[in-house]
Amino acid sequence: MHLFRLKNNNKDKKDKKDAGKPAGIPEGLWVKCPGCSEIIYKKELERNLEVCPKCNYHFRINSENRIKIIFDEGSFVRLFDDLKPTDILDFKDTKKYKDRLKEDYEKTGLSDAAVAGYGLIEKIEAASVIFDFNFMGGSMGRVVGEKITKTFEYAIEKKLPVIIFTSSGGARMQEGIFSLMQMARTIAVISEYEKTRLPYISVLTDPTTGGVSASFASIGDIMIAEPKALIGFAGPRVIEKTIHQNLPEGFQRAEYLLEHGMIDMIVERKDIKNTIKNLLNLLIND
Amino acid sequence: MAAYLLDFEKPIGELENKIEELKTFNLSGIANVDEEIKNLETKRDKVINEIFKNLNSWQIAQLSRHPSRPYTLDYIDIITDNFIEMHGDRAFMDDRSVVGGFGFIKKDNAALKPQRVLIVGHQKGRTTKDKMQRNFGMSNPEGYRKAQRLFKLAEKYLIPIITLIDTPGAYPGLGAEERGQSEAIARSIYTLLNIKVPVISVIIGEGGSGGAIAFGAADKVFMLEYSIYSVISPEGCASILYKDVARTEEAANALKLTAKDLLNLKIIDGIIPEPLGGSHRNKFDAAANLKNTIIEAINDLKNKKPDIIRDERIKKWINIGRTS
Numbered sequence: 001m002h003l004f005r006l007k008n009n010n011k012d013k014k015d016k017k018d019a020g021k022p023a024g025i026p027e028g029l030w031v032k033c034p035g036c037s038e039i040i041y042k043k044e045l046e047r048n049l050e051v052c053p054k055c056n057y058h059f060r061i062n063s064e065n066r067i068k069i070i071f072d073e074g075s076f077v078r079l080f081d082d083l084k085p086t087d088i089l090d091f092k093d094t095k096k097y098k099d100r101l102k103e104d105y106e107k108t109g110l111s112d113a114a115v116a117g118y119g120l121i122e123k124i125e126a127a128s129v130i131f132d133f134n135f136m137g138g139s140m141g142r143v144v145g146e147k148i149t150k151t152f153e154y155a156i157e158k159k160l161p162v163i164i165f166t167s168s169g170g171a172r173m174q175e176g177i178f179s180l181m182q183m184a185r186t187i188a189v190i191s192e193y194e195k196t197r198l199p200y201i202s203v204l205t206d207p208t209t210g211g212v213s214a215s216f217a218s219i220g221d222i223m224i225a226e227p228k229a230l231i232g233f234a235g236p237r238v239i240e241k242t243i244h245q246n247l248p249e250g251f252q253r254a255e256y257l258l259e260h261g262m263i264d265m266i267v268e269r270k271d272i273k274n275t276i277k278n279l280l281n282l283l284i285n286d
Numbered sequence: 287m288a289a290y291l292l293d294f295e296k297p298i299g300e301l302e303n304k305i306e307e308l309k310t311f312n313l314s315g316i317a318n319v320d321e322e323i324k325n326l327e328t329k330r331d332k333v334i335n336e337i338f339k340n341l342n343s344w345q346i347a348q349l350s351r352h353p354s355r356p357y358t359l360d361y362i363d364i365i366t367d368n369f370i371e372m373h374g375d376r377a378f379m380d381d382r383s384v385v386g387g388f389g390f391i392k393k394d395n396a397a398l399k400p401q402r403v404l405i406v407g408h409q410k411g412r413t414t415k416d417k418m419q420r421n422f423g424m425s426n427p428e429g430y431r432k433a434q435r436l437f438k439l440a441e442k443y444l445i446p447i448i449t450l451i452d453t454p455g456a457y458p459g460l461g462a463e464e465r466g467q468s469e470a471i472a473r474s475i476y477t478l479l480n481i482k483v484p485v486i487s488v489i490i491g492e493g494g495s496g497g498a499i500a501f502g503a504a505d506k507v508f509m510l511e512y513s514i515y516s517v518i519s520p521e522g523c524a525s526i527l528y529k530d531v532a533r534t535e536e537a538a539n540a541l542k543l544t545a546k547d548l549l550n551l552k553i554i555d556g557i558i559p560e561p562l563g564g565s566h567r568n569k570f571d572a573a574a575n576l577k578n579t580i581i582e583a584i585n586d587l588k589n590k591k592p593d594i595i596r597d598e599r600i601k602k603w604i605n606i607g608r609t610s
Contacts, residue, residue: 088551089540089541089542091540092540093523093527093528093537093540094527094528094529142607146608149604171495171517171518173517173518173523173526173527173541174527175517176516176517176540176541176542176543177515177516177517177541177542177543177548177551177553178551178553178607179517180495180496180498180499180515180516180517181499181553181606181607183471183472183475183496183499184475184479184499184502184503184603184606185603185604185606185607187472187475187476187479187503187603188479188503188599188600188603188604189604190476191476191479191480191600192600192604210496211495211496211517213468214456214467214468214471214472214496215471215472215475216472217468217472218466218468218469218471218472218473219469219472219473219476231468232463232467232468233456233458233462233463233467233468233471233496234456234458234459234462234463234467238458239458239459239460239463242457242458242459243459243460247460248460251460251463252463260464260465260466261466262466262468262469
């Protein structure tokens with residue numbers, strides 16, 4: 001399921017030598033844009049919400065920066081941060097799952113691949129889950145599923161709209177069947193949440209695939225995607241291997257999904273906050 | 287008799303060949319070898335018992351995909367009367383990797399009230415042509431959408447739903463993506479979770495990832511003894527995580543995908559025993575066990591009010607494998 005993580009890791013490895021990463025912002029002062037290959041001054045990129053000022057390429061951003069972009073300054077309160085993943089299957093592949101968790105914790109400061117909480121979006125209170133691709137490819141295991149479940153339960157209790165920002169390769173294989181179960185779990189809690197008649201907005205960012213795409217992320221009342229975000233069930237490499245042919249240009253990108261009727265709109269990063277505000281104003285019945 | 291033999295089934299196959307030979311001998315009237323046949327059959331059963339006592343996860347995975355294993359239509363044939371298959375998603379096509387229809391569960395005695403059911407299941411093919419038509423049990427969005435349509439019909443007519451799961455996974459194709467594979471799976475889960483009639487799922491063979499959970503969000507989930515249920519296939523896991531397909535056996539073990547594992551982990555509600563040597567050696571006994579479990583589960587659920595059924599199912603799934 002989460003083939004992306006692998007693909008991206010490989011890319012990362014390769015690109016480290018070239019001093020420039022396609023995802024996230026590297027350490028140096030200058031960044032090469034994967035969209036247009038232009039060299040961009042890192043500060044400028046940050047000022048521009050990590051969107052290439054030359055070609056509008058949307059870099060993947062971490063949960064912290066996403067929160068800064070979406071929520072009114074200082075208003076976001078994290079919830080359920082005490083939830084820590086456990087290695088329930090005692091899983092070991094080329095590395096122990098426990099060690100992977102530890103490494104990614106050290107790398108990101110996060111205990112798992114999503115941050116949950118609530119905050120103000122242009123003064124409208126909303127509950128939210130924000131995925132972080134830097135932690136095990138944003139993959140969904142028990143803790144991520146639990147955070148989504150608890151966030152919707154919190155939103156039911158407090159009568160809040162819910163916005164989820166996904167960036168995930170899919171289910172976390174190291175948690176085996178438990179990760180698969182999160183697909184039904186999250187949909188179950190959303191079914192319950194629907195009784196509140198409050199909006200659930202799903203914002204798909206690059207990439208959203210596998211078990212995340214095939215569960216809660218695809219049943220938002222409103223479906224938004226960032227430009228050129230890769231969104232699909234199977235990863236492109238798996239599909240290529242299956243059908244033995246090259247995939248068409250733009251396949252599984254946000255624009256392709258819009259054209260095929262799978263999402264409501266593509267919104268640039270700089271406009272997402274305002275779009276959400278407008279939607280919430282329209283959809284919430286005071 | 288099973289025509290195809292897995293590696294670990296070969297000792298069984300050899301004995302079976304001998305038994306067959308002797309039987310033809312008997313028929314030809316040259317000599318009476320009843321005694322020998324009986325001895326060999328006892329020996330065969332002993333050998334099967336020995337082999338099946340110590341199956342590892344990978345062997346069980348192989349059994350779950352045994353080419354002679356009964357498929358959804360085999361079970362429908364054996365356990366239902368007057369089954370009528372429905373077709374199509376009313377939007378794009380009829381996905382033949384999913385079969386669905388209404389029928390009565392065959393009665394064990396005439397005094398029993400007839401029990402209506404909707405059965406929806408993945409369907410694999412037996413011959414090459416059939417396999418292609420069934421897309422090896424890998425569904426496109428239309429398969430999940432046909433299912434959703436039927437789930438809603440069953441709800442309208444207050445008919446309990448049985449899903450039979452047997453898929454390597456949802457089809458990873460270009461058209462599938464184009465037509466919303468993710469949405470189709472998510473919506474299938476959503477529809478099952480919210481339907482107001484009993485839903486019983488049985489994994490009869492391969493419970494492959496998203497394609498399986500699409501039909502698996504039920505009140506009661508059972509697994510046949512030698513079926514598997516997993517987030518990824520052992521091969522897929524070996525190649526992605528272990529970066530070595532040769533480590534498939536290890537991956538099968540690590541994933542905890544057998545019925546026993548999943549009952550221990552409280553993911554499923556029960557295991558349906560299979561006949562000696564697996565369901566492919568006696569599909570009628572396998573079907574009888576399946577039928578008994580289904581009837582029992584329906585009886586447990588059918589007197590509940592529609593809203594209660596839905597609410598209890600949602601509650602079960604919100605709390606499945608809960609961490610806190």
